[in-house]
């Protein structure tokens with residue numbers, strides 16, 4: 001384990017990406033580096049920040065921070081799960097930190113959750129340094145597969161894995177590195193092939209309307225070319241550069257209204273949530289005017 005990291009200078013970690021958000025960066029003050037290594041798949045860093053708790057970074061990009069992670073995990077999990085209303089079989093691709101799994105098992109109707117994570121290092125480090133996220137990885141409904149999510153879906157499509165899913169959540173890292181294939185047409189086609197007829201997929205878009213709206217429009221075009229319905233919603237997460245993250249949600253069931261929950265959380269369920277509620281479910285699909293024009297008009301030029 002090395003004691004320094006190229007993204008840390010004078011005790012400040014800075015997230016930069018010339019390709020996706022040139023000319024800006026996001027910084028957090030570092031108290032101490034807890035882990036730094038190169039796994040078989042990516043550069044892996046965990047540090048203790050001064051204000052946001054422990055932070056997991058893959059290939060220089062923040063994946064989650066203890067203080068605000070619930071804003072991401074709750075929205076990427078509960079928007080599709082409550083929009084579906086009665087999901088029984090759920091697939092999570094990526095998500096080795098366990099935060100999304102923690103949210104999925106809050107739904108009593110879910111009978112089985114499969115986690116497909118390529119990098120065991122992430123799971124091991126999350127168990128050690130992010131116990132609030134990894135706490136449900138050993139839940140009896142959870143099955144962990146250590147393999148490439150793209151290959152896993154190919155196996156489902158070719159019936160080597162005989163299963164279909166009600167909700168599929170792509171909780172991946174960003175397009176550079178092992179998650180690159182998740183942002184291409186073939187991936188969306190594989191997702192569609194793995195869904196039950198009224199199934200819903202959701203994927204983190206790795207961008208938001210301020211950072212790279214052209215990229216989002218390209219992803220939305222792909223989603224619309226594969227699914228009958230595709231929508232964009234977002235969540236606010238201070239430790240993602242510029243404070244927002246887009247989510248793309250799709251279904252082939254035209255009767256389904258994914259912008260509103262089919263089922264509302266019970267009082268017990270709502271009490272266990274910190275970000276999601278039925279109002280924010282609906283509100284997360286409402287965009288500022290300029291962004292709505294560009295995202296919804298597939299022919300518009302910026």
Ligand code: SAM
Nearest residue numbers: 063094095096118119122148149172173178179
């Ligand atoms: N919340 C995060 C975000 O939006 O930045 C994502 C968190 S989760 C840590 C992302 C996970 O996706 C990582 O653990 C990474 O190893 C995993 N991953 C990347 N490529 C993958 C692939 N091809 N198959 C399965 N998992 C993959």
